[in-house]
Amino acid sequence: MNLKSINLITVLVILFTSLMATAQVTVDEKDNLLKNSDIAPEVLEATKVTEDGRIKIDGVAAVVGDYLVLESDISKAYLDMKNQQVGEITYCDVAETIMENKLFAHHAKQDSLPFNPARVESFTQQQISQFISQVGSMERLLEFYKIDTESELREQLNEINTQRMLAEEMQGSIVDEVEITPEETRDFFEAIPEDEIPLINDEVELAQIIVRPKVGEKERQAVIDKLNSYREDVLSGGSFATKAVLYSEDRGSRSSGGKITLTRDDNYVKEFKDAAFSLREGEVSNPFETEFGWHILTVDKIRGQQVDVRHILLYPEISSEAIEKAEEEIEKVRELIVDGKVSFKDAAREVSDEKETRESGGQLINNATGDRRFELTKVDPAIYGQVIDLKENEVSPVIKDTEPRTAKVFFKLITVTKKVPEHIAEFSEDYTRIRELALQQKKLKEINTWKEEKVKDTYIKINGDYKTCEFAKSWIKE
Structure with a gap:
């Protein structure tokens, strides 16, 4: 099931x-x-x-x-x-x-x-x-x-x-300790009846370049000033939780007064965890920045390796001039790539604002499989519409998009680095996928x-x- x-x-x-x-x-x-x-x-x-x-x-x-x-x-x-x-x-x-x-x-x-x-x-x-x-x-x-x-x-x-x-x-x-060897993977594949060898649907390998509008110093300082005013009010006896409900832009924690429970092993950005575990109960941090925006944070309760904190998150306003500048920048990058003056990979390493993919030249990794291939029918519907008509190594027009968490505007280019048409699975070509199937079968046998x-x-x-x-x-x- x-x-x-x-x-x-x-x-x-x-x-x-x-x-x-x-x-x-x-x-x-x-x-x-x-x-x-x-x-x-x-x-x-x-x-x-x-x-x-x-x-x-x-x-x-x-x-x-x-x-x-x-x-x-x-x-x-x-x-x-x-x-x-x-x-x-x-x-x-x-x-x-x-x-x-x-x-x-x-x-x-x-x-x-x-x-x-x-x-x-x-x-x-x-x-x-x-x-x-x-x-x-x-x-x-x-x-x-x-x-x-x-x-x-x-x-x-x-x-x-x-x-x-x-x-x-x-x-x-x-x-935990179940592993699969290349020999077992081959045995698994060769044991599949010829008429039951799986069909691999159309797949693509994708890369992208992300350019985000830059926050101006004026907008940045405005957010810091707001957070400092909230902090001073809390230190004077105001309710941190009430201010979080009223002003925080973190949709996930706002309704609960900004409350989050975490440990050092939880998947939060370093700056946030550093603030959470450096304060005593009742202390309120100074404004600090993470990749998600600017925060102030207070510790409600410390329970060994676990802390209950509350935070207020604000995003600096992005000026229309900054948005226009980001769009112009990525349009120029696209022109250089299309004219053959720079490769997509080198352009991504040079200008992309996405840390996770920049060093690999913008290459996207499929989290479900751990490899580069995405089954075309299973990619995000928004991405599907952006890549379905692209030829191999063709660069998309500039795409205007918004961050799901912050609703802030950014721009991107996508290219299809490789297209793999629908085909009957082949051992060498589809080894990663076959190995995963073999490993899952072995794990299922162990569980049974x-x-x-x-x-x-x-x-x-x-x-x-x-x-x-x-x-x-x-x-x-x-």
């Missing part, structure tokens, strides 16, 4: 009921009833209670170790996957997927795998920010899910994300072997119609 195709709102709907079923449970084998005292109140509401105060098992589809799987978990997940058009699925498919995740999470706890709660809180904050961007405000989000307070929402999301991340940690530990072993020594009970599912044969102990 490909649960990754479900958006975050859908995942929240699917998992809200699941998080309620995390208590250790006891099943009375004599009459197939769960003891009332073992079940959370929220689960009681979703099930039927017998006259003697016990819970009819037909409200619980399965028990896996420390976790319950409610029938409502499966029903909601099934309906949401159908709405998301996640291929052909059955209730049995959904039940198996949920039970597998519970199995992984259960054994991650049993094995005491290293687990960072700060990572959960950081991810929860990102989720809430994305939810709010979809529904409009925290108030509407709470109303949508019929939850009274933001803290209650965070607590429930943290429960959900803890279980999910435990499952990920367990799977990662199973396959682990699952078969753990099912034997884990308390598992499957109820009702789910006993007849094909997968249940290997889960039910005789």
